[in-house]
Amino acid sequence: MTSVAPATAKCPYAEHPGFPFQRDRSRPLDPPDQFGIFRRERPVSQVTLWDGSKVWLITRYEDAQRVLGDARFSSVPASPGYPLLSPAVAATKRGDPSFLRMDPPKHTDHRRMWTPFFSIRRIQEMRPRIQKIIDTALDEMIARGSPADLVENFALVVPSLVICELLDVPYSDHGFFQTHSKTRFSITATAEEVAAAIEAINGFWRQMIDERERNPGDDLVSQIIVNEVKTGLLTKAELVAMAQLMLAAGHETTANMIALGVLTLLQHPDQLRAIKDDPSLTANAVDELLRYLSIAQNGLGRAAIEDLEVGGQVIRKGEGLLVLLAAANRDEAVFDSPDTFNISRDLKRHVAFGAAIHQCIGSALARAELQMSFDALFARLPNLRLAVPAKDVTYKFDSLFFGVHSLPVAWQ
Amino acid sequence: MRILIDHDRCMGHGQCEIVAAELFRLDEQGMVHLLIEDPTEELRARAELAARRCPEAVIKVLDDEP
Numbered sequence: 270m271t272s273v274a275p276a277t278a279k280c281p282y283a284e285h286p287g288f289p290f291q292r293d294r295s296r297p298l299d300p301p302d303q304f305g306i307f308r309r310e311r312p313v314s315q316v317t318l319w320d321g322s323k324v325w326l327i328t329r330y331e332d333a334q335r336v337l338g339d340a341r342f343s344s345v346p347a348s349p350g351y352p353l354l355s356p357a358v359a360a361t362k363r364g365d366p367s368f369l370r371m372d373p374p375k376h377t378d379h380r381r382m383w384t385p386f387f388s389i390r391r392i393q394e395m396r397p398r399i400q401k402i403i404d405t406a407l408d409e410m411i412a413r414g415s416p417a418d419l420v421e422n423f424a425l426v427v428p429s430l431v432i433c434e435l436l437d438v439p440y441s442d443h444g445f446f447q448t449h450s451k452t453r454f455s456i457t458a459t460a461e462e463v464a465a466a467i468e469a470i471n472g473f474w475r476q477m478i479d480e481r482e483r484n485p486g487d488d489l490v491s492q493i494i495v496n497e498v499k500t501g502l503l504t505k506a507e508l509v510a511m512a513q514l515m516l517a518a519g520h521e522t523t524a525n526m527i528a529l530g531v532l533t534l535l536q537h538p539d540q541l542r543a544i545k546d547d548p549s550l551t552a553n554a555v556d557e558l559l560r561y562l563s564i565a566q567n568g569l570g571r572a573a574i575e576d577l578e579v580g581g582q583v584i585r586k587g588e589g590l591l592v593l594l595a596a597a598n599r600d601e602a603v604f605d606s607p608d609t610f611n612i613s614r615d616l617k618r619h620v621a622f623g624a625a626i627h628q629c630i631g632s633a634l635a636r637a638e639l640q641m642s643f644d645a646l647f648a649r650l651p652n653l654r655l656a657v658p659a660k661d662v663t664y665k666f667d668s669l670f671f672g673v674h675s676l677p678v679a680w681q
Numbered sequence: 682m683r684i685l686i687d688h689d690r691c692m693g694h695g696q697c698e699i700v701a702a703e704l705f706r707l708d709e710q711g712m713v714h715l716l717i718e719d720p721t722e723e724l725r726a727r728a729e730l731a732a733r734r735c736p737e738a739v740i741k742v743l744d745d746e747p
Contacts, residue, residue: 338734377738381690384737389693389712617695624696628736633692633711 285323288316288591289354289456289567297664298533298562299608304328304596313582316591320359324352324589325582327568330600330620332580333592337624340373342571342590344627351572352589354669355456358570360463367507367514369627376626382497383511383630386435386489392633395431399638402430403645411649416656416679424527424676425520427642431634432519436512437488438477443520446470450517454669456567467513474509515631522564523635525665525672527642530558532662532676533610534643535655540612545651548644554612555639559621561610563595566671569623594620650680683719684728687739688712697731697740704728705740713739 290301307314308328315323327336336342345351345366353359368379385391410422429443438446452458452466478494485491490512497503534541534554544550568591573584584590597620599607604614622629629635647653655662656677665672684704693711697704704724706714720728725742732740 381738384690384692387692388689389691389710390689393710617699622694624736625734626736626738628694628696630692632694636693636711 285315285317288318288324288326292664292666297662297666298529298536300563300566300593300595300599304593305599308596308600313580313584318352319355320353322350322352322589324591325579325584326596327579327590327592328596328600329580330597330603330618333594333597333620334624335579336571336590336592337569337620337627339577340376340626341574341577343372343574344370344376344571345372346370346570348572348574349587350589352570352591354567354570354591356460357453357456357458357463358669360460360467367510369514373626379503379507379511380626380630382493382503383515387630387634389633392637395435395634396637396641398434399427399431399641400645402434403427403641406430407645407649411680415681416677419531419676419678420524420528420673421675423642423646424531425524427527428519428523428638431523431638432516435488435519435634436490436516437486438516442473445473446516446520450520453517454521455667456669457667470513470516471509474512475505478505478508478512518631521670521672522631523638525564525670526558526562526635526639528673528676529562529564529671530555530639530643531646531653531678532655532673533558533562534647535653536659537610540610541647544612544643545647548648550612551640551644552636553614553616555636555643556616556619556621557610557612557614558639560598560604560616560619562671563598563621564671565594565621565623565669567591567669568593568595569627594623653678653680655679682722682725682728682745683743684715684717685741685743686713686715687737687741690737690739692737694736696734696736700734701727701731705731719745 290303292301307326312329313325313327313332316326318324327333368376371379406423406426410417430440433440433443449466449470452462481491482494485495493508498505498508544554571590573586573588575586577584601607603618622632656679663674691713693707695707697713698707704716704720706716708714728742732742
């Protein structure tokens with residue numbers, strides 16, 4: 270893999286420092302220090318990306334809500350000025366977009382095709398199956414013996430199996446998807462590598478969709494084919510793009526949150542003890558983990574399609590923005606002692622899933638998986654602990670989603 | 682004014698409760714509950730803001746039928 274080093278900013282006061290910033294390696298769970306410095310001192314200001322383009326960083330909570338809540342800040346990567354965070358992200362600009370990369374009214378039509386499958390009600394019905402997947406993964410990890418890598422044996426297995434079940438994809442194919450989605454979300458992969466990864470997954474889906482068109486089942490994709498593709502509301506290429514996104518999102522995000530969440534809880538033993546003693550606290554702890562970790566570490570891209578004002582700064586038509594969710598989620602104007610991990614704080618407002626019309630469609634599923642995973646893991650293995658010194662844990666600093674590469678744990 | 686909620690599409694984002702806690706509350710499962718079905722006109726602006734902020738567009742604010 271060709272490495273493209275992100276331009277690092279030594280001095281946050283340089284006129285247009287390079288972005289992405291680097292985390293302080295001694296506090297890897299905290300976002301880069303520049304996030305806080307920008308939020309306090311220059312909350313809407315420009316940085317320079319790898320390709321020399323300038324982009325506005327949005328760092329305050331209120332400004333983040335303002336930008337995400339206004340569709341004149343376009344989510345379409347082809348819009349002039351849309352920030353392309355890395356050569357890899359530039360590659361995803363091509364091809365048929367999923368609704369994540371659409372603006373209304375098209376976005377509204379497309380997203381509504383999928384929302385029934387992710388509703389609170391549907392996720393409640395899935396809970397027994399999710400529980401079974403979690404229990405089986407734990408049985409198998411325990412059978413293999415302590416110590417073990419929690420990422421490979423549990424954190425990746427659970428969300429992969431859940432999304433495979435939702436999309437009715439054989440789990441035997443999960444290795445194929447894991448390999449390609451890892452490349453897809455790497456910001457050090459080249460444009461060609463990312464394009465090849467996307468094409469490989471798309472090829473799989475085109476074949477899968479052709480088969481289900483002939484023999485529809487009762488799975489989600491078959492239902493979309495029957496209701497939307499056959500009635501002409503959706504093209505097959507658009508369905509491929511959406512299926513690809515669902516699968517990739519299901520693999521990467523929740524897996525990173527499970528592993529990072531366990532690590533964070535192990536580093537806060539008092540709060541871990543509290544949720545072990547009273548699992549009714551886990552749901553709020555999950556939202557605090559989502560806020561504190563904000564794994565979409567380099568934010569969400571937008572492009573202004575007309576002149577607009579944000580936090581007193583005029584953003585011109587054709588200029589790009591990055592909404593830094595991790596900075597907004599540590600805004601002292603909204604959260605008391607924002608850098609402190611505190612599972613009992615009031616969390617209704619965090620923006621770890623984004624906000625407004627593009628807010629994560631899978632958030633109810635993610636919350637269910639996280640809460641059930643933590644409860645089951647700490648109930649079955651109450652002595653769970655790190656099997657290596659904390660400083661030896663390796664982190665995904667160069668990925669769109671923050672996480673750990675592996676998490677060696679022991680329980681005996 | 683009447684408020685309608687499409688419960689089947691609710692994803693429990695909770696944006697409605699943030700902007701209009703008098704009208705909307707999430708239950709323990711994270712499902713939205715409407716606290717007042719036919720609120721007074723003073724709450725219209727809040728109800729409409731909640732409808733706009735809902736990522737799933739499941740909230741509708743209707744005029745009373747004549």
